[in-house]
Amino acid sequence: MSRGSAVNLLCLGNRAVSVLYGSPLRSLLHISAHNAGSLKPRSGFRPEKVAVVTKTTRYEFEQQRYRFAGLSEDDLKQLLAMKGSSYSGLLERHNIHTNNVEHIVKSLRSKGINVRVVKRGEYDAEVVRWADAIISAGGDGTMLLVASKVLSKDKPIVGVNTDPERSEGHLCLPVRYTRAFPEALDKLFRGEFRWLWRQRIRVHLEGTGINPAPVDLHEQQLSLEQHNQAHRNTAADNQRRPGALHETVSKPCLLPVRSLNEIFIGESLSSREKFKPFKHHVNHLLHRASYYEISVDDGPWEKQKSSGLSICTGTGSKAWSYNINKLAEQAVEEVLKIGKFLSGLDIPLNREFIERVTDRYNEALVFAPDDRRLLYSIREPIVNRVFSNSRQRGFASKVCVRSRCWDACMVVDGGTSFEFNDGAIATISMSGDDQLRTVVLQN
Amino acid sequence: MSRGSAVNLLCLGNRAVSVLYGSPLRSLLHISAHNAGSLKPRSGFRPEKVAVVTKTTRYEFEQQRYRFAGLSEDDLKQLLAMKGSSYSGLLERHNIHTNNVEHIVKSLRSKGINVRVVKRGEYDAEVVRWADAIISAGGDGTMLLVASKVLSKDKPIVGVNTDPERSEGHLCLPVRYTRAFPEALDKLFRGEFRWLWRQRIRVHLEGTGINPAPVDLHEQQLSLEQHNQAHRNTAADNQRRPGALHETVSKPCLLPVRSLNEIFIGESLSSREKFKPFKHHVNHLLHRASYYEISVDDGPWEKQKSSGLSICTGTGSKAWSYNINKLAEQAVEEVLKIGKFLSGLDIPLNREFIERVTDRYNEALVFAPDDRRLLYSIREPIVNRVFSNSRQRGFASKVCVRSRCWDACMVVDGGTSFEFNDGAIATISMSGDDQLRTVVLQN
Numbered sequence: 003m004s005r006g007s008a009v010n011l012l013c014l015g016n017r018a019v020s021v022l023y024g025s026p027l028r029s030l031l032h033i034s035a036h037n038a039g040s041l042k043p044r045s046g047f048r049p050e051k052v053a054v055v056t057k058t059t060r061y062e063f064e065q066q067r068y069r070f071a072g073l074s075e076d077d078l079k080q081l082l083a084m085k086g087s088s089y090s091g092l093l094e095r096h097n098i099h100t101n102n103v104e105h106i107v108k109s110l111r112s113k114g115i116n117v118r119v120v121k122r123g124e125y126d127a128e129v130v131r132w133a134d135a136i137i138s139a140g141g142d143g144t145m146l147l148v149a150s151k152v153l154s155k156d157k158p159i160v161g162v163n164t165d166p167e168r169s170e171g172h173l174c175l176p177v178r179y180t181r182a183f184p185e186a187l188d189k190l191f192r193g194e195f196r197w198l199w200r201q202r203i204r205v206h207l208e209g210t211g212i213n214p215a216p217v218d219l220h221e222q223q224l225s226l227e228q229h230n231q232a233h234r235n236t237a238a239d240n241q242r243r244p245g246a247l248h249e250t251v252s253k254p255c256l257l258p259v260r261s262l263n264e265i266f267i268g269e270s271l272s273s274r275e276k277f278k279p280f281k282h283h284v285n286h287l288l289h290r291a292s293y294y295e296i297s298v299d300d301g302p303w304e305k306q307k308s309s310g311l312s313i314c315t316g317t318g319s320k321a322w323s324y325n326i327n328k329l330a331e332q333a334v335e336e337v338l339k340i341g342k343f344l345s346g347l348d349i350p351l352n353r354e355f356i357e358r359v360t361d362r363y364n365e366a367l368v369f370a371p372d373d374r375r376l377l378y379s380i381r382e383p384i385v386n387r388v389f390s391n392s393r394q395r396g397f398a399s400k401v402c403v404r405s406r407c408w409d410a411c412m413v414v415d416g417g418t419s420f421e422f423n424d425g426a427i428a429t430i431s432m433s434g435d436d437q438l439r440t441v442v443l444q445n
Numbered sequence: 446m447s448r449g450s451a452v453n454l455l456c457l458g459n460r461a462v463s464v465l466y467g468s469p470l471r472s473l474l475h476i477s478a479h480n481a482g483s484l485k486p487r488s489g490f491r492p493e494k495v496a497v498v499t500k501t502t503r504y505e506f507e508q509q510r511y512r513f514a515g516l517s518e519d520d521l522k523q524l525l526a527m528k529g530s531s532y533s534g535l536l537e538r539h540n541i542h543t544n545n546v547e548h549i550v551k552s553l554r555s556k557g558i559n560v561r562v563v564k565r566g567e568y569d570a571e572v573v574r575w576a577d578a579i580i581s582a583g584g585d586g587t588m589l590l591v592a593s594k595v596l597s598k599d600k601p602i603v604g605v606n607t608d609p610e611r612s613e614g615h616l617c618l619p620v621r622y623t624r625a626f627p628e629a630l631d632k633l634f635r636g637e638f639r640w641l642w643r644q645r646i647r648v649h650l651e652g653t654g655i656n657p658a659p660v661d662l663h664e665q666q667l668s669l670e671q672h673n674q675a676h677r678n679t680a681a682d683n684q685r686r687p688g689a690l691h692e693t694v695s696k697p698c699l700l701p702v703r704s705l706n707e708i709f710i711g712e713s714l715s716s717r718e719k720f721k722p723f724k725h726h727v728n729h730l731l732h733r734a735s736y737y738e739i740s741v742d743d744g745p746w747e748k749q750k751s752s753g754l755s756i757c758t759g760t761g762s763k764a765w766s767y768n769i770n771k772l773a774e775q776a777v778e779e780v781l782k783i784g785k786f787l788s789g790l791d792i793p794l795n796r797e798f799i800e801r802v803t804d805r806y807n808e809a810l811v812f813a814p815d816d817r818r819l820l821y822s823i824r825e826p827i828v829n830r831v832f833s834n835s836r837q838r839g840f841a842s843k844v845c846v847r848s849r850c851w852d853a854c855m856v857v858d859g860g861t862s863f864e865f866n867d868g869a870i871a872t873i874s875m876s877g878d879d880q881l882r883t884v885v886l887q888n
Contacts, residue, residue, distance in 0.1 A: 337806055
């Protein structure tokens with residue numbers, strides 16, 4: 003399979019069969035297991051009330067940003083030009099997005115559907131309660147935001163990629179429906195689609211000095227200081243009261259978030275080996291190693307040091323996790339060269355063969371969104387006398403992590419963070435209750 | 446070569462011959478080139494004035510940290526115990542370091558050498574001017590600090606690893622000299638050593654909105670806000686003055702730093718694909734992709750998107766760059782499995798063979814400290830329709846990078862950062878003038 007195909011595989015959002023260490027038979031078993039999470043509807047789906055959640059375009063952001071500096075539209079144009087960026091390019095992208103949103107809204111209203119258009123910043127639990135279905139109009143980031151407020155497995159979410167030129171849209175409908183949205187609606191009404199229940203991750207936190215209050219990084223717009231303050235208020239209060247030390251050991255609490263892509267655990271500027279963690283408060287821009295202990299499926303605890311730990315869903319296996327684990331052709335070529343040299347076998351080293359091996363390796367990193375398993379990956383493991391590393395990645399039902407970090411966070415889908423410092427223990431698992439109901443249309 | 450040997454190779458600080466895509470003949474050429482950077486001294490080296498720069502131990506840091514919270518030593522003990530950390534362990538490490546420093550200082554004074562013991566925070570250009578030689582007493586981090594203030598290629602630096610149990614000490618003398626320092630001194634006096642001139646990296650910055658004022662992350666102890674403020678004062682002033690937009694294009698300026706390990710360029714929390722760069726000011730804890738353009742050895746500019754870019758020296762090829770590029774046995778095994786499956790050849794897949802291939806692959810990532818070449822590595826490249834990736838890593842004499850980032854930094858040896866946002870251009874190269882004079886003792 004060529005690289006082009008591999009990219010298409012990712013872009014279309016198709017379910018990829020997991021072949022990680024798998025035989026063909028095992029692949030078939032995975033297909034059967036996968037189908038259990040996807041369902042042909044008994045009848046069409048015709049929501050009465052639809053919320054359309056829209057992203058903020060870069061153009062809108064730039065305008066707001068420079069408005070503070072007192073610059074006019076002309077000034078903005080000049081400034082961007084000097085940087086080599088294109089003002090007209092930004093405006094064009096903005097208009098494409100806006101037009102696509104209009105197209106979606108018009109299509110919905112022409113079918114008599116009650117539509118509420120909601121900007122990213124206005125999207126909340128009330129909107130979720132009101133809507134029969136929610137459409138995300140943006141890219142994958144907007145889909146993650148939309149999903150983050152949907153905790154029920156019954157509320158359907160549909161992603162439409164409003165800027166296919168710029169956004170990969172893994173979580174969105176196939177690109178052709180962006181300008182042909184009425185077709186998508188017709189298929190929904192006629193039941194010509196499948197439900198796909200995407201498994202999500204849940205997290206229990208316990209241990210000393212934890213703070214289960216999430217910090218929403220998108221809405222709060224905190225500086226690093228404010229962020230740390232928000233996290234530490236509870237912990238600091240406990241520390242200053244006499245005899246309070248005994249009170250900070252907490253029982254496990256289930257966090258009010260569900261991860262659609264991944265949980266990433268690491269030092270705030272993960273990660274480097276060189277600088278000792280205790281310098282963290284001056285090192286907000288330094289890359290420090292993340293220290294932690296990990297137990298997979300109730301196995302023995304293992305001390306590790308790395309650039310961080312990613313635990314992803316099938317949906318997330320195409321996202322950050324994929325980039326952490328992906329191999330470049332250059333690396334594959336070098337491995338095969340060395341294998342040839344050391345074995346004396348005539349292993350092919352032509353471009354085409356290397357591409358095939360690389361693509362097969364990388365495709366196996368992706369697994370189905372309705373798969374009940376987690377994939378844990380250690381980013382840049384540091385192996386030396388002290389820290390062992392049995393496996394760099396693997397599947398699991400449950401992963402427990404005990405932090406030995408100084409200023410680390412657990413980041414959920416890149417949008418919500420939890421303090422995760424020395425002594426905190428996270429139990430990461432999946433439950434069928436946490437599924438997200440999404441739509442699969444044939445292309 | 447077993448993994449143990451590979452680790453020893455790193456720990457001993459031996460020069461490794463670069464075999465990246467190399468034939469045996471090419472390896473020999475590299476050896477000759479390498480020897481040019483290392484020299485047997487004509488006579489012994491007997492400095493009159495030696496500065497000993499010491500690290501801050503974690504114990505010292507903890508004490509200072511909790512002193513602010515008003516905790517007693519007993520409280521500190523309890524708090525650490527609850528977190529599963531060991532108070533007595535920290536104290537032990539602190540004492541080991543302190544004793545080793547005493548040993549070094551006594552050894553020097555017993556030879557009639559004028560010794561100044563300087564804490565990390567007190568080390569400055571005046572100390573460098575005063576000293577005939579500087580000893581770094583700590584780990585690799587302390588060596589980087591010591592080197593950062595030495596701009597002359599004539600001032601000898603010697604690293605002594607004061608806590609071999611905990612620190613890798615790649616930049617330090619072989620571990621046995623830590624408690625046998627008089628032997629090291631005798632060898633120095635008798636000329637039984639080699640000078641090793643470690644090549645360092647220099648950076649020119651130019652383009653719009655740059656600020657050539659470095660921010661020292663160790664000494665300043667800035668919050669993120671203060672850090673950004675320090676960087677932006679100049680740029681903001683320029684923006685607010687009418688007609689000032691034309692004045693912000695700067696001529697190339699040579700930064701007052703030399704990198705001993707590497708330059709790392711990336712978004713402040715590099716790096717993820719999902720979130721658009723314009724959200725940076727709320728995303729200080731999010732991982733965003735770094736966007737930039739790169740030109741190697743005056744080649745064509747290439748747009749890239751990744752988790753960041755590392756450009757390292759031979760010295761640094763054992764540090765962060767190594768962790769970015771290193772392969773786990775699990776990955777090598779999978780590549781060989783796929784290679785076997787697709788070629789039909791009986792490629793060995795036993796543990797021993799996989800270990801050999803893995804070790805050979807990883808060893809080739811390391812090259813000699815006196816090598817005049819840079820090694821650039823792209824961390825987690827993101828390849829899609831827009832962004833190409835010809836090579837994930839390679840050698841060069843010069844690398845130019847044009848930032849397309851929003852809140853990125855260029856971090857030198859993990860200790861000094863420079864703002865590197867949209868429009869800034871960095872030219873990264875090496876000059877013989879920038880060498881750092883260090884000592885190699887036989888083990």
